[in-house]
Amino acid sequence: MNPELYILGSSSATPTRERHPSAQILKIESEKILIDCGEGTQSQMIKYGIRHTGINTICISHLHGDHYFGLIGLISTMSLMGRTQSLRLIGPPGLKQILELQIEQGGMSLKFELIFIPTSMDKFERIYETDTFEIKTFPLKHRIHCTGFLISEKKKERNLNIERVKELNIPVNDYKKIKLGENFTNGHGETTMNEDLTFDPPAPKSYAYCSDTIFDPSIAEYVKDCNLLYHEATYMRNLEDRAEMYFHSTAEQAAKIAKLANAAHLIIGHFSSRYDHLGPLLEEAKSVFSKTSLAIEGEKHLVKIHNG
Numbered sequence: 001m002n003p004e005l006y007i008l009g010s011s012s013a014t015p016t017r018e019r020h021p022s023a024q025i026l027k028i029e030s031e032k033i034l035i036d037c038g039e040g041t042q043s044q045m046i047k048y049g050i051r052h053t054g055i056n057t058i059c060i061s062h063l064h065g066d067h068y069f070g071l072i073g074l075i076s077t078m079s080l081m082g083r084t085q086s087l088r089l090i091g092p093p094g095l096k097q098i099l100e101l102q103i104e105q106g107g108m109s110l111k112f113e114l115i116f117i118p119t120s121m122d123k124f125e126r127i128y129e130t131d132t133f134e135i136k137t138f139p140l141k142h143r144i145h146c147t148g149f150l151i152s153e154k155k156k157e158r159n160l161n162i163e164r165v166k167e168l169n170i171p172v173n174d175y176k177k178i179k180l181g182e183n184f185t186n187g188h189g190e191t192t193m194n195e196d197l198t199f200d201p202p203a204p205k206s207y208a209y210c211s212d213t214i215f216d217p218s219i220a221e222y223v224k225d226c227n228l229l230y231h232e233a234t235y236m237r238n239l240e241d242r243a244e245m246y247f248h249s250t251a252e253q254a255a256k257i258a259k260l261a262n263a264a265h266l267i268i269g270h271f272s273s274r275y276d277h278l279g280p281l282l283e284e285a286k287s288v289f290s291k292t293s294l295a296i297e298g299e300k301h302l303v304k305i306h307n308g
Contacts, residue, residue, distance in 0.1 A: 001029065003028045003151075003303040004027040004163065005024060005025070005230075005300065006025040006050060007024055007083055007269070008020065008023035008041055008044040008297060009021045009022045009023035009024075009036070009040065009271065009297065010046065010294075010296065010297055011066070011270070011273060012066065012270045012271060012273065013066045014273040015040070016273050016276075018297070019297065020038060020041075020044055021038025021065075021067065021069070023040075023070065024209070026207055026270070027054075027304075028055060034055050034059070035058075035059045036060060037060065037067070037069055037074060040070060041068050042073055044297065048297075050090075052078055057135070058071070059090045059135065059149050060089065060090065061212070062145060062212065063095065067212075068091070068095070068240055071099070072099060075087070075114070077108045083111060086112055087114055088128065088229040089114055089116050089117065089280050090117045090119060090127060090128060090137070090149075092121055119145075120137065120147070121146075123138075123270065124222050125137060130154075133153055134152055134153075135149060135150070136222075137149055137150075140207045141247060142247045143247045148213070149208070150222060151206065151207045151209070152205070154204060156179070157170040157180060158181060158198035158200065159179075159201055160175060160178065160179060161198055161199060165178070165195060168197075170197075173300045205227045206223075207226065207303045208223035208229045208230065208263070209231075209255070210232060211232040211264060212271070213249060214243070217260055219257050220261040223261045225261070225263070225264075226228070227264045228263070228264065228265050228297065229266050229267070230269060231257055231258065231266060232269060233269065233270065233281055233285060234272050235251075236252075236280060236281055237253075240253075248270075251281040251284040252285065252287070254285060255285040255289035255292060258291075258292070259289045263289075264304075266293070267293050267294070267301060268285050270295075
C-alpha cells in the first residue's frame with residue numbers, strides 16, 4: 001500500500017476563509033505522522049474524518065505560531081479522550097519548554113508521556129525509526145531554527161514465489177530466511193538461488209517536507225529522488241525580493257528545487273493570504289517543473305512511483 005498524504009492546512013501566517021495554517025498527516029500503514037500543527041488542525045481533522053488515534057509521532061518544523069499553535073489543544077484533547085500511549089514530539093529544542101509551561105500553567109494532568117526528540121539546525125540526520133519507516137531531518141534557512149523532514153519507508157522483505165517454493169518442498173521454517181534474501185540449500189547439498197524463489201518487493205517510497213525556507217539549492221541534495229516533495233511557495237516570482245526579505249520562497253523557486261532533486265512529484269503550499277486564486281502560482285511552478293500540484297485542504301496524495 002502506498003503511503004497517503006492528507007493536506008489539512010495550506011496557508012502561511014494569516015489564515016483565510018478557505019485556507020488554514022500548516023498541517024499535514026502522512027499515513028504509513030497503520031501509523032499516522034502529523035507534520036506541523038497550526039491553529040485549527042483539530043477542526044480540520046474532524047472536518048475531513050481523520051481520527052487522532054494512530055498519531056504517535058508529531059513533527060514540528062519550527063516555532064512560528066502558524067506551525068504549532070494547534071499542538072497544545074490536540075494534546076489536551078488526546079488526554080481528555082483517554083489516551084494512555086506515549087506521544088513522540090520531534091521539533092526544535094524550545095518546544096519542550098513551551099509545552100511543559102502550558103501544561104503546568106493550565107493545570108493539565110496528562111494520562112500519557114510526552115517524549116521529546118530535539119532537532120538540529122546544522123546537520124542531516126536520522127532522528128527516529130521503526131520497523132516500518134524512518135525520519136531524517138535537514139536544516140532549512142529561515143529566520144529561526146527550522147528543519148525539513150524526509151520520511152522514508154523501510155525496505156520490505158522479498159515476496160515468496162509460492163509455486164516454486166512448494167515445487168521444491170521447502171520447509172515453512174525456511175521461508176523467513178528466504179524472504180530476507182538467503183539462498184536455499186536442501187539436504188542433498190543442492191542450492192537454489194534466491195532470485196528463483198522470490199519476487200522483488202515494492203520499492204520503498206519517500207516523502208520530503210520543506211517548510212519555511214529561503215530559496216536554497218542545497219536542499220535538493222537532502223531530498224534527492226524523493227517520490228513526493230512538499231515545498232513552501234509563499235509568493236510568486238514578482239515578489240521574489242519580499243520572499244528573500246522574509247526567508248520564504250516563490251512558486252518558481254520551489255519548482256527549481258524539485259527539478260534539482262529529481263523529485264517524482266511536487267506539491268506547493270504555505271500560500272500568502274494575498275492570493276485569492278492559486279492558479280497563477282501553479283502555472284508559475286509548472287513552467288519549471290510540470291509534475292506540480294497545489295496543496296488543497298482535504299485532498300489526499302499518494303506517495304508512489306510516478307512513471308512518464
